[in-house]
Amino acid sequence: MLAGISLTCFTASYAVALLLEITRMWFRSGLRGVLMLGFAAAGVLAHTIYLGKRATESIGTPLSSEFDWYLIAAWALAAVYLGWTFRQQLAVNERRTAVGIFLLPLVLGLVAVGYYFGGRQPLAREVASISWVRIHLTCLALGFVSVLVGFVTGIMDLVQAYRLKRKLAPQQGLRLPSLEWLERAGVRSVYASFVLLTLGLLTGVILNMVNGQFPWSDPTVLRFAVVVAWQTAATTFLSLYRPARQGRKTAYVTIATAVVVLLSLSLGHLLPSRHGAPRKETGDRRLETGASEFSSLQSPVCSLHVRVLSNLEGTRT
Amino acid sequence: MKLQMVGCSHHNASTETRGRIAFSPSQAAEALARLRERWPATEAVLLSTCNRIELYTAAEEDDATPSHQQVVEFFAEFHGLATIDVFDDLFERSGEDAVRHLFTVAASLDSMVLGEAQILAQVKQAYELATKQASVGPLTNQAFQAALKVAKRVATETSINEKRVSIPSVAVSDFAKNIFERFDDKRILLIGAGEMGEETLTYLKSEGARDIVVVNRSHDRAVALAENFGGRAEQWEFLPQLLVDADLVITTTGATEPIVTLADFEKIEAERFQRDLFILDLAVPRDFDPAIGDCTGVYLYSIDDLQEACRRNRAERDRELPQALTIVETETARFMADLHHRATAPIIKRLKQGWQQPKEDELRRLFNKLPELDDKSRAEIAESFERLINKLLHPPLESLRDESRHGVPHGLMDALKRLFRLKE
Numbered sequence: 001m002l003a004g005i006s007l008t009c010f011t012a013s014y015a016v017a018l019l020l021e022i023t024r025m026w027f028r029s030g031l032r033g034v035l036m037l038g039f040a041a042a043g044v045l046a047h048t049i050y051l052g053k054r055a056t057e058s059i060g061t062p063l064s065s066e067f068d069w070y071l072i073a074a075w076a077l078a079a080v081y082l083g084w085t086f087r088q089q090l091a092v093n094e095r096r097t098a099v100g101i102f103l104l105p106l107v108l109g110l111v112a113v114g115y116y117f118g119g120r121q122p123l124a125r126e127v128a129s130i131s132w133v134r135i136h137l138t139c140l141a142l143g144f145v146s147v148l149v150g151f152v153t154g155i156m157d158l159v160q161a162y163r164l165k166r167k168l169a170p171q172q173g174l175r176l177p178s179l180e181w182l183e184r185a186g187v188r189s190v191y192a193s194f195v196l197l198t199l200g201l202l203t204g205v206i207l208n209m210v211n212g213q214f215p216w217s218d219p220t221v222l223r224f225a226v227v228v229a230w231q232t233a234a235t236t237f238l239s240l241y242r243p244a245r246q247g248r249k250t251a252y253v254t255i256a257t258a259v260v261v262l263l264s265l266s267l268g269h270l271l272p273s274r275h276g277a278p279r280k281e282t283g284d285r286r287l288e289t290g291a292s293e294f295s296s297l298q299s300p301v302c303s304l305h306v307r308v309l310s311n312l313e314g315t316r317t
Numbered sequence: 318m319k320l321q322m323v324g325c326s327h328h329n330a331s332t333e334t335r336g337r338i339a340f341s342p343s344q345a346a347e348a349l350a351r352l353r354e355r356w357p358a359t360e361a362v363l364l365s366t367c368n369r370i371e372l373y374t375a376a377e378e379d380d381a382t383p384s385h386q387q388v389v390e391f392f393a394e395f396h397g398l399a400t401i402d403v404f405d406d407l408f409e410r411s412g413e414d415a416v417r418h419l420f421t422v423a424a425s426l427d428s429m430v431l432g433e434a435q436i437l438a439q440v441k442q443a444y445e446l447a448t449k450q451a452s453v454g455p456l457t458n459q460a461f462q463a464a465l466k467v468a469k470r471v472a473t474e475t476s477i478n479e480k481r482v483s484i485p486s487v488a489v490s491d492f493a494k495n496i497f498e499r500f501d502d503k504r505i506l507l508i509g510a511g512e513m514g515e516e517t518l519t520y521l522k523s524e525g526a527r528d529i530v531v532v533n534r535s536h537d538r539a540v541a542l543a544e545n546f547g548g549r550a551e552q553w554e555f556l557p558q559l560l561v562d563a564d565l566v567i568t569t570t571g572a573t574e575p576i577v578t579l580a581d582f583e584k585i586e587a588e589r590f591q592r593d594l595f596i597l598d599l600a601v602p603r604d605f606d607p608a609i610g611d612c613t614g615v616y617l618y619s620i621d622d623l624q625e626a627c628r629r630n631r632a633e634r635d636r637e638l639p640q641a642l643t644i645v646e647t648e649t650a651r652f653m654a655d656l657h658h659r660a661t662a663p664i665i666k667r668l669k670q671g672w673q674q675p676k677e678d679e680l681r682r683l684f685n686k687l688p689e690l691d692d693k694s695r696a697e698i699a700e701s702f703e704r705l706i707n708k709l710l711h712p713p714l715e716s717l718r719d720e721s722r723h724g725v726p727h728g729l730m731d732a733l734k735r736l737f738r739l740k741e
């Protein structure tokens with residue numbers, strides 16, 4: 001039965017959960033909360049099995065391709081939604097908030113983007129399973145998820161502030177968390193994404209520096225450096241400029257951060273890059289064979305330099 | 318089987334009376350222990366809040382629970398009062414009425430502020446205390462679990478607990494709580510000593526507000542008010558600095574001109590670093606220049622803005638109250654049917670046992686006659702007999718369940734006893 005789990009299974013579960021969330025704007029129901037929780041849980045479970053299956057099969061390991069990368073980011077956001085829904089379902093008097101209306105479209109969007117890149121070749125298992133590579137890719141993926149969480153809180157913050165400024169009472173099914181909560185979550189997401197993406201960059205630099213070569217002018221390296229530079233500026237802005245930590249500026253920063261990251265990702269698909277492509281001059285036959293295998297690899301934020309990895313891990317490549 | 322409630326609430330007893338017979342948590346624990354001592358076969362849960370003191374008792378035997386008179390005497394004795402002083406204030410509900418009452422209370426449909434959330438937590442606490450004191454039993458367990466379920470249904474299927482209808486409650490519930498996550502770390506500034514300001518402070522206190530500052534042209538009045546709410550009073554001339562430090566401002570002065578103009582506020586704004594500020598201008602005419610509402614991070618609400626929200630909420634609540642009451646009625650009927658059906662359990666057990674013996678005998682006879690049957694065939698035949706019994710028993714059991722909806726089905730139970738010769 002597990003073999004039959006496909007992308008459609010969990011995408012459909014998330015889509016139904018989203019539809020149920022939307023219906024909250026029109027009518028109330030005691031059953032809907034349970035159904036939403038059920039569909040979200042089923043979706044996350046199927047999603048987990050699907051990723052687990054991919055990790056154990058020869059196709060690749062987690063985060064070894066753009067497809068896996070986007071699916072893992074979607075999984076993390078779906079898990080956040082599931083946890084949130086579960087907590088709300090347990091609480092009798094807590095006000096239900098419409099976080100799902102903002103979070104689930106993003107989950108579905110990530111799955112769709114992942115599907116779009118499904119045909120691309122993943123990184124070879126022996127490379128992707130190197131510990132440093134895993135750390136590098138995990139930091140980037142978690143940083144990306146953190147940016148997305150910040151984006152969602154930023155949007156909700158702006159909607160909530162707009163409503164409160166215009167003295168509009170909360171609409172049924174569209175109640176949002178308080179501005180204070182959203183601001184705090186936004187600031188934390190910027191700090192978390194800064195730390196994670198910087199760690200991702202540093203591990204990438206270490207991977208290349210070990211080899212004594214660094215492709216500074218490579219578009220992938222440049223756009224990633226721009227993202228981290230933006231993150232540094234945003235974090236400094238939030239840390240040093242007091243008004244930025246309170247009020248709507250937090251929302252603007254989180255949304256701008258997401259835009260910068262998404263622009264960087266989009267550019268990655270347009271600009272040619274040798275980043276991650278193996279070098280033939282090493283004379284290593286396995287590496288040469290790998291060139292054709294990896295040359296098309298484009299990890300969303302940063303891909304890998306095979307020769308450096310081979311040096312780091314000794315004889316593995 | 319008897320379930321009853323004796324107690325009083327804000328509907329029929331004055332604050333003084335409720336104060337005299339209220340139980341602190343330690344007193345409630347002691348009272349439950351004493352009840353257990355005096356009526357060992359009785360289950361008991363004691364709910365004591367500012368607005369109600371109610372003792373729920375239950376027992377399998379009708380005469381095992383204390384009567385109304387005995388509960389009144391118990392309350393009076395516990396608090397050192399004369400029975401006559403409290404007798405008229407304590408009313409009784411029994412059977413289905415007691416269940417309906419408990420469900421209505423837990424769902425906050427009997428509260429002073431309809432739909433307030435605190436009562437459910439208090440019902441839970443009372444139930445937990447009784448559980449800890451080992452004074453609950455099957456009946457009270459079933460009743461209180463069902464009450465929590467009803468409260469949850471009302472909370473999820475209606476918006477009654479979200480709709481406030483007074484200006485201060487709407488200000489806190491619909492707006493302040495959408496700006497601030499918590500109030501215990503917020504500075505609340507009350508300007509003026511109007512009644513509505515006081516009422517708003519009461520709501521904020523119940524939400525956890527601790528840091529309260531009162532400022533008034535008459536400092537003595539400010540001191541008296543601050544003492545009431547555990548806050549502090551400040552001199553009027555410090556108002557600009559107080560506005561810099563405040564997170565939430567309630568203003569209710571009788572001034573004929575705005576006490577804070579846009580120009581005044583612009584000086585304050587720079588020092589606030591755009592921190593969110595919620596201003597409830599409950600004064601008529603207004604105390605704050607309406608243009609201040611356009612400043613960054615300022616949410617300025619006048620009494621007119623809040624009145625409109627109150628009107629909307631009132632209309633929605635009127636629409637939803639019948640639905641909430643229907644939930645209570647449906648759940649009460651279901652609970653009573655289950656309760657009555659419990660009384661039929663011994664009959665059902667005997668009925669099933671009565672059919673088991675002939676089944677066993679018939680199977681033994683059949684297997685003796687057909688020794689060539691293997692284990693699989695024997696199991697199939699035994700299962701078939703079992704299914705046959707279940708099918709034969711299904712109609713009378715369903716009839717018992719149906720009749721239980723209208724009370725304990727004594728007539729039907731007698732008929733079954735006679736028809737199937739069921740012995741005690």
